Structures are given as C-alpha cells and as structure tokens.
Amino acid sequence: MKGSPGRLAAGGHARQDQVATREMVPALATALAGELERRAGEEHRLMRQARANPAPRCRRAISECRGANAAALRTIVDHHGWPAADVVGAPASTAALMILLHATDLDFQLTCRDLIAQAAADGRCPALHHAYIADHCAVEQGQxxxxxxxxxxxxxxxxxxxxxxxxxxxxxxxxxxxxxxxxxxxxxxx
Known part of the structure; x- marks a missing residue:
C-alpha cells in the first residue's frame, strides 16, 4: 500500500485526511474479512428473526448487535483505515458498508464516507459503495x-x-x- 499512516483525530477517530488503508499482512486481512462478514451475517439473521417475531426483545437484539458492530468497525477503521475490497475482499467490504449504514454515529459515517470516496476514486472499492453512504449521509443531514x-x-x-x-x-x-x-x-x- 502507498502512503504513511494518518493521524487520528481527537477521540481516536480516523481523520478525513487519513490514508484510506494501511499495509496489512494477509492473515490479518483474512481475519478482518471473516469478522466483518460474521457480524453482518449475524445482524441479517436477527433481522429475519425479527420479521418472523417482531417482539421488543428481537428489536433490542438488533439494536445491540448494530451497536457492537459499529464499535468493531470503528476500531478497524481507526487502526487500519477503511476495509476496502482490495484488502479484505468484496464481500467483507460490502459487509463493512452494511454495518456502517446501520451505525448511529453520523460523524463516524461522514468520516468513513470520505475514506470510501477516496478508495472508490483509487479503484480499491466499488463506486457503488460511495453512492450508498453519500446518499445516506445527505439524507441524515437533511440534504x-x-x-x-x-x-x-x-x-x-x-x-x-x-x-x-x-x-x-x-x-x-x-x-x-x-x-x-x-x-x-x-x-x-x-
């Protein structure tokens, strides 16, 4: 990978000008990919379960899962940059996007939107990923x-x-x- 590690903004969050990804050993990339896919799969399973049984405990389980997933994604982004498809593979990068779209922290989503924009511009992840997060952030900002x-x-x-x-x-x-x-x-x- 090119570039040097970016600095972290106050609170440990990746800055907009941070390098989108950092060099990563294949074993770590594989582990991160598996974790992202597992987390997105678990949320998907809970959502199917909630459609079949819309009890408050099911909605609570989805909310807790999304919170834990967002925290895990934030840690990944803070340490390794955006998990672009060229690093973790297309399915895991898409899983990361799904986790991001369900996160509740708009500032984190905006930071990742900018990292995804750069990764898409560099050809490291699909432009479609940027389209989804850009629209999500715009709607959340009332734009x-x-x-x-x-x-x-x-x-x-x-x-x-x-x-x-x-x-x-x-x-x-x-x-x-x-x-x-x-x-x-x-x-x-x-």
Whole structure:
C-alpha cells in the first residue's frame, strides 16, 4: 500500500485526511474479512428473526448487535483505515458498508464516507459503495441525495434528489439501474 499512516483525530477517530488503508499482512486481512462478514451475517439473521417475531426483545437484539458492530468497525477503521475490497475482499467490504449504514454515529459515517470516496476514486472499492453512504449521509443531514438510493419506506418514493434531471446518468456511472426500475422492484417486492 502507498502512503504513511494518518493521524487520528481527537477521540481516536480516523481523520478525513487519513490514508484510506494501511499495509496489512494477509492473515490479518483474512481475519478482518471473516469478522466483518460474521457480524453482518449475524445482524441479517436477527433481522429475519425479527420479521418472523417482531417482539421488543428481537428489536433490542438488533439494536445491540448494530451497536457492537459499529464499535468493531470503528476500531478497524481507526487502526487500519477503511476495509476496502482490495484488502479484505468484496464481500467483507460490502459487509463493512452494511454495518456502517446501520451505525448511529453520523460523524463516524461522514468520516468513513470520505475514506470510501477516496478508495472508490483509487479503484480499491466499488463506486457503488460511495453512492450508498453519500446518499445516506445527505439524507441524515437533511440534504438532497445524489444517487437516489435512499427511499422513504412509508411512501416508496426517494427522499429528495439533487439535480433529478441527470439522476439516471449518475446512477449508471456507479453501476445502478434507472431509479424507476428500482422503485418498481420495491413496490412489487422483486
């Protein structure tokens, strides 16, 4: 890997200008990949369980899992940078993104958004990852999203989008299909 380790901001969180990943021995990359995939899989299992049995204890278990997953991801990012696909593999990098999207700390999400943007620009992770976290952060900040990936679950309509006239072009650039197709699939349950 190129670059030197970045400095950590106050509180131990990775700074925006931190190098996105640091050199990592293969055994560590494999271990981190397994941990990220295990954690995302556990949350997915709990979510399926909660759909079948929406008891308060199931919702609490999901919340606790997400909190623990976010803490683990923060530790990984603080020590190793964003777990990009070129380091931990595509499935683990996607698992890290899923964990990040369910984290509750917007400042952490914003820091990771910037690390993911750099990793995507360098070709180390899919541009699609940046699209999802960029839209997530924009919606959480009350700003229009750029790619239309966030949809209001109550209305099945996208949250506000900046420059909607060029939306499908931006979506195509990151590997997404047209928004109408995504919305149709959501409405029909495909």
């Amino acid at each position: 229009p999203q750029f790619y239309g990936t966030r949809v209001d679950p109550a209305t099945f309509r996208p949250y506000p989008v900046r420059r909607p006239q060029t939306l499908d072009e931006r979506r195509r650039d990151v590997g997404l299909g047209p928004l109408d197709e995504q919305l149709r699939a959501l409405r029909t349950g495909e």
